[in-house]
Amino acid sequence: MKSLVLDRLNVLYGTYHALREVSLALSEGQYVLLLGENGAGKSTLLRCAAGWQRPSGGVVSLFGRALEKNERQARQWIKLVPDTPQFYAEFTAWEHVGWVAEAHRIGEWQSTAEDLMTAFGIWSNKDAFPASFSRGMQYKLGLAMSLICEPKLLLLDEPFGPLDPYSQEYLAQYLRSLADSGITIMTSTHVLPDSDPPDRVILLDQGEVIEDLSWNHVRDQYSGVAQSTIPVRVLRDALAARRRSS
């Protein structure tokens, strides 16, 4: 069963075509990187996949059902952490996590929340207000709020960028273990830690999917190259080939 299928998605902002005939299918437990230059359409794709934005054309399906025909269930299953998560000024970090956990009817959420916040290094800030958090701490809180809801599909917009190197490695490890436990993950990124590789890499350029590669294929093609530098090389080579042929 495919957890996420995007079928010929198009997104127009006025006359600007931000996504053009984007089709892809993600299997359960796949960990996928979405690569592309600034403005390639990564956030737009993630927002459409999460149901935060309605495409101008095309269909988003989750576990075999169109998202808009199964919206409440789909929204419980999918969690998107945007590049800049938003918070309520008047609630603490702990209240944010507790509030989403209760809303999703997660039982006994407190110890999981403590584990998540400890793992992400924000436990000592649990009673502080997220407005006072650094960008990296805000991202970690956004992650904790999403993970406490036990999503089946986790969409992350630029998760590694705001994090310190230790947290980047920890998150890469954590994402790998989530995927191995059956959660599907798609993350846009310009950064890849050296450990715990993804399964697949999708390259976007000017709103179009230009490559869809297995990590094993990419790894073989760039053997001897540090994992962290592979995304930039894959993207650079694919864009160069595309511009040569056009």
Ligand SMILES: Nc1ncnc2c1ncn2[C@@H]1O[C@H](COP(=O)(O)OP(=O)(O)OP(=O)(O)O)[C@@H](O)[C@H]1O
């Ligand atoms: N609300 C909007 N109105 C008009 N144009 C938009 C809007 N949102 C995005 N765009 C345009 O759509 C294109 C894709 O934007 P998007 O944010 O999806 O790119 P991205 O790949 O996530 O970029 P980045 O790496 O900089 O985050 C860009 O040209 C952007 O200017």
